[in-house]
Each structure stands twice: as C-alpha cells, then as structure tokens.
Amino acid sequence: MKRIWLALLLWGLAALAGAQTAIPPFQQRVTDLTHTLSAREQWQLSDQLQLLEERKGSQVVVLIVAQTLPETIEQYSLRVAESWKLGRKGVDDGVLILVVKNDHKARIEVGYGLEGTLTDVACSQIIRERMAPALQDGRWAEGIQQGVTQVTTLINGGPLPTHPPSPTHAASALVTASAVAAVQPDAATSTSSLGLHPFFMFVLIACCILASFKFRRWVCRTVMSVASLGASLLIGQALTASILQVALVLVICVILQSARFWAVIVWILERTEFTSGNDSVRGSADDGRGKGGGFGGGGASG
Amino acid sequence: MKRYLLLVFALALVLSGCGYNTLQAEDEAxxxxxxxxxxxxQRRADLVPNLVNTVKGYAAHEKDVLLEVTAARTQVGSVPASPDLIKDDARFGQYQQAQAGMTQALSHLMVVAERYPDLKASNNFRDLAAQLEGTENRITVARNRYIKAVQAFNTTVxxxxxxxxxxxxxxxxxPNFAVQNEQKLGEAPKVEFGAKQ
Structure with a gap:
C-alpha cells in the first residue's frame, strides 16, 4: 500500500514539474490570451508601442495570461522575456508588461539596457499607483493603458542609446529571430548524438593514418573499423547505428588518405584570396532587432 | 608535403576533440x-544601512530585529567577496552562510515593518522595499544562472x-549552492519568529 502512495506522490510531483504554463509564440506587441481586451483596445495599444519603437528603438510588449502556476509571476515573466528575446541585440532594451488576470497581479520585466531608466522604484510606483487600482477593480484595459503610457513616458524622457530605427517591420524580424533560436539548440546537440564521442573517432582515424605509413592501408582500416564497431556496441549503440558509424569513419579515412583529395585542397588553397569582402552581406542580414533578451530579473511586481 | 599536411590536420582534429576550448569557455562562463x-x-548589502535607518525612525524599540540585521551585515562584511571564493570550498560555504543569514534577517525586518502603518506609508520605506524586492529577485536569477553554469562546467570536467x-x-x-544548507538555515529562525508573537 505504501508503495502505491509513494508511486502516486512521485507521479504527481512529476506531473507538477512538467506542467509549466506554456509560453505563447511571439506574434504581436499585445498578446491577450484571455480575450480581455477588445480588438480596438489591442490595436490602440500596439499602435502606441510601435510608435515608441520607431522613435526610441526600445521594444515594449504586453502579455495578458490567466495564471502562471506553478511558477511565480517573476519566474514566468523572466522565462517569457528570455524566450521572446525582447529588445535590440547588445542594447537589451526590451520591456515586458505582464498581467496575470486570476491573481490581479502585474509585473514589469525590464531588460539590462533599461534598468537605469525604468528602475525598480519607478516600476513599482507605476504598478502601485497607476495600474493596481484599475486592475483590482477589473478595469483591465484602463490599467494596462496606464502602465503602457507611464512606461512610454519614462523611456521617452530617459537617456537611451540611440540606434537608427530599421525600416523593416520589426514584428516579422522578431518572429524569425525566435524561430532561429528554437532551431539552434538542436544543431548544438547533434554533434554528440553521433553515437561515439567525436574525440574517439578522431583518435581512431589519426592512429589509422599514422599506422598506414608503416603497414598497408587496408589492414589499418580494417583494424580501425573493428575497433570502432566494438566500441559502439560496448557503449550500447544499436547495431545499425554502429555499422553506419563504422562506414562513416571508413569514408572519412579513405578521403583523408586519397592523394586526389589533398590535391583538391591544395588547389583550393592556392586559388583562394583571403579577403573579407563578404562583411556587408552579413551586416544587412542581421538588422539587430528582437535579438536582445538580456534580462537579469530587473523590474517590479505587485 | 602531403604527409605533413596530413599530420597537421590529424593533430588539429585531436586537439579540437579533447574539450580544451569547451573547458575554457565554460570556466569563463x-x-x-x-x-x-x-x-x-553587494547591491543588497548596500541597501541595508538606509533600510535600518528608515525603520529605526518609526520603530526604534524593535531593537532585536534591527540588531539582527546589523549583525548579519557585519557577518557578510567579514567574508571578503572576491571572485576567488569559488576556488575554496570552505570560504564559499562561509560566504553562503553569511548571505543566507542576511536573507533571514531582512525578511524578519520586513515582517516587523508590516506592523507599523506609518512606516509602510512613508515614501522612503516604499522605495527601499521596492529596491530590496527587486534585488532579491535579481539574486535569485543570478544564483540560478550560476547553478546552471557550474552544472555545465562540472559535467565537462x-x-x-x-x-x-x-x-x-x-x-x-x-562548488555549487547546497540546498540542504539553505533548508537548515531556513528552519531555525521560523521557530524564533513563532516564539516572539
């Protein structure tokens, strides 16, 4: 009986740990998951925020959710701000105004670059004096409008690093940025998912190449493939994966030992002029928007 | 010529596979x-004198808690906060303990402050409370990031x-932040607070 309870408890804990409130995809400056604001109010707010972004470059967005459980409002807002990568790259001037409807709570999450302008004291004042009274009464639109206006006023008056505003539509750039961020982790982990550690493969190949100065090439290659097959099976790889692995190692080895490959490399090296003429292309592809995300927990909630 | 190129290439492969660069990058992180x-x-420690003075102005007879905060501040000051702390497990533990004591003392102070409406209504105290809250939140974020960075580094090592x-x-x-230690420190003052009421 005890075991069943324990299992149930563990299952409950696991379910709790897994069930974080989801982060909505970033699509526009005002994201209302609770359908509290009318279309007109949303449009007005995002218009105001777009104007600010065009003038000052800082990216302020609004998110309304029903609840953030099991996390606190601070944990959730930081997670959202980081995943949306608000603000400009290097300037980190993003601001997230988060309203949690069930708790009647709000938080202003401030990026590193604006911590001097939107200090904790200023943010807590905005929430306490402007937003909270309306939010407590359920006048959502008014409270959020007040918060946005106050934050905008502070940013407009504050000394901000000025970048020329980019002509492209910021929202679309942001979506691509977050899509890229979602893809990157996969690419990073793919090197280790080869099965064997790349280091081991390199050692094998190097040994094979060095040994082939002394012995016949195909003898070395056979020894090496047997060794790598054994190693992959030993660490619990599937047979097909191990054989693919061996094939990969063999192909690399054959390529490295062929005279034609090196002739091609030398030919390429001889013909290449080492100049950096492609910088302008890279510069135009990266307009630096929606790639900030430098948040350190600044801001206030209430 | 071809042989040398081959050797150089093989050497580069071996070096890049041995994790030296990863280790350096993660150490720096x-x-x-x-x-x-x-x-x-440090930001939190800098807030303490102002906070103590403000509370003193409205609740001077709450000597216990004011002394506790001052003592905790002295304790924190006695462990020099240098970047080398992470190389020395014992001093790292001391530093952690001192900071946890500070957290406790400050939370007591805020609880006591709740009983004084005049203090709570004063602008000075409100601003300091907002700053303290923001700083505690930043500390949590910074600690979480440190825990993650150390986890990655230790795994590689x-x-x-x-x-x-x-x-x-x-x-x-x-060394990483020890949860057990934190829990122990979190329990003891709770009893003390219950006895006071």
Missing amino acids: VSAAWSEVLNQY RSFPSNLTANATGLKAK
Whole structure:
C-alpha cells in the first residue's frame, strides 16, 4: 500500500514539474490570451508601442495570461522575456508588461539596457499607483493603458542609446529571430548524438593514418573499423547505428588518405584570396532587432 | 608535403576533440555568473544601512530585529567577496552562510515593518522595499544562472575525454549552492519568529 502512495506522490510531483504554463509564440506587441481586451483596445495599444519603437528603438510588449502556476509571476515573466528575446541585440532594451488576470497581479520585466531608466522604484510606483487600482477593480484595459503610457513616458524622457530605427517591420524580424533560436539548440546537440564521442573517432582515424605509413592501408582500416564497431556496441549503440558509424569513419579515412583529395585542397588553397569582402552581406542580414533578451530579473511586481 | 599536411590536420582534429576550448569557455562562463552573484549580493548589502535607518525612525524599540540585521551585515562584511571564493570550498560555504543569514534577517525586518502603518506609508520605506524586492529577485536569477553554469562546467570536467584535459590543465569541479544548507538555515529562525508573537 505504501508503495502505491509513494508511486502516486512521485507521479504527481512529476506531473507538477512538467506542467509549466506554456509560453505563447511571439506574434504581436499585445498578446491577450484571455480575450480581455477588445480588438480596438489591442490595436490602440500596439499602435502606441510601435510608435515608441520607431522613435526610441526600445521594444515594449504586453502579455495578458490567466495564471502562471506553478511558477511565480517573476519566474514566468523572466522565462517569457528570455524566450521572446525582447529588445535590440547588445542594447537589451526590451520591456515586458505582464498581467496575470486570476491573481490581479502585474509585473514589469525590464531588460539590462533599461534598468537605469525604468528602475525598480519607478516600476513599482507605476504598478502601485497607476495600474493596481484599475486592475483590482477589473478595469483591465484602463490599467494596462496606464502602465503602457507611464512606461512610454519614462523611456521617452530617459537617456537611451540611440540606434537608427530599421525600416523593416520589426514584428516579422522578431518572429524569425525566435524561430532561429528554437532551431539552434538542436544543431548544438547533434554533434554528440553521433553515437561515439567525436574525440574517439578522431583518435581512431589519426592512429589509422599514422599506422598506414608503416603497414598497408587496408589492414589499418580494417583494424580501425573493428575497433570502432566494438566500441559502439560496448557503449550500447544499436547495431545499425554502429555499422553506419563504422562506414562513416571508413569514408572519412579513405578521403583523408586519397592523394586526389589533398590535391583538391591544395588547389583550393592556392586559388583562394583571403579577403573579407563578404562583411556587408552579413551586416544587412542581421538588422539587430528582437535579438536582445538580456534580462537579469530587473523590474517590479505587485 | 602531403604527409605533413596530413599530420597537421590529424593533430588539429585531436586537439579540437579533447574539450580544451569547451573547458575554457565554460570556466569563463562560471566566473562571469559568479561575478553577477557577488554583484547582486553587494547591491543588497548596500541597501541595508538606509533600510535600518528608515525603520529605526518609526520603530526604534524593535531593537532585536534591527540588531539582527546589523549583525548579519557585519557577518557578510567579514567574508571578503572576491571572485576567488569559488576556488575554496570552505570560504564559499562561509560566504553562503553569511548571505543566507542576511536573507533571514531582512525578511524578519520586513515582517516587523508590516506592523507599523506609518512606516509602510512613508515614501522612503516604499522605495527601499521596492529596491530590496527587486534585488532579491535579481539574486535569485543570478544564483540560478550560476547553478546552471557550474552544472555545465562540472559535467565537462568529469566526462571523458575532457576530464583528461581538465586534469592536465588543473581545472577542478566548482562548488555549487547546497540546498540542504539553505533548508537548515531556513528552519531555525521560523521557530524564533513563532516564539516572539
């Protein structure tokens, strides 16, 4: 009986740990998951925020959710701000105004670059004096409008690093940025998912190449493939994966030992002029928007 | 010529596979995360004198809690906050303990402040409370980031083949925040607070 309870408890804990409130995809400056604001109010707010972004470059967005459980409002807002990568790259001037409807709570999450302008004291004042009274009464639109206006006023008056505003539509750039961020982790982990550690493969190949100065090439290659097959099976790889692995190692080895490959490399090296003429292309592809995300927990909630 | 090229190429492959660069990058990430932790703790310590003075103005007879905060501040000051702390397990523990004591003392102070409406209504106290709250939140964020950075570093230091490189270059696993310690520290003052009421 005890075991069943324990299992149930563990299952409950696991379910709790897994069930974080989801982060909505970033699509526009005002994201209302609770359908509290009318279309007109949303449009007005995002218009105001777009104007600010065009003038000052800082990216302020609004998110309304029903609840953030099991996390606190601070944990959730930081997670959202980081995943949306608000603000400009290097300037980190993003601001997230988060309203949690069930708790009647709000938080202003401030990026590193604006911590001097939107200090904790200023943010807590905005929430306490402007937003909270309306939010407590359920006048959502008014409270959020007040918060946005106050934050905008502070940013407009504050000394901000000025970048020329980019002509492209910021929202679309942001979506691509977050899509890229979602893809990157996969690419990073793919090197280790080869099965064997790349280091081991390199050692094998190097040994094979060095040994082939002394012995016949195909003898070395056979020894090496047997060794790598054994190693992959030993660490619990599937047979097909191990054989693919061996094939990969063999192909690399054959390529490295062929005279034609090196002739091609030398030919390429001889013909290449080492100049950096492609910088302008890279510069135009990266307009630096929606790639900030430098948040350190600044801001206030209430 | 071809043979030499081959050797150079093989050597480069072996070096890039041994994890030296990863170790260096992660070591640097841990140092940066630790500096941020120190930075935020310092920010909190700087708030204390003002906070104590403000509370004193409205609740001078709450000597116990004011003394506790002052003592905790002295304790924090006695462990020099240097980046080298993460190289010394004992001093790292001391620093952690001092900071946890500070957290406790400050939370007591805020609880006591709740009983004084005049104090709570004063602008000065409100601003300081907002700053303290923000700083505590930043400390939490900085600590979480440090924990993650150390986790990544320690994993690299302990797994093959980068552990060989780590051994050769003298890099050791770094201390992380101990949860047990925190819990112990969190329990004791709760009893004290219950007795007071």
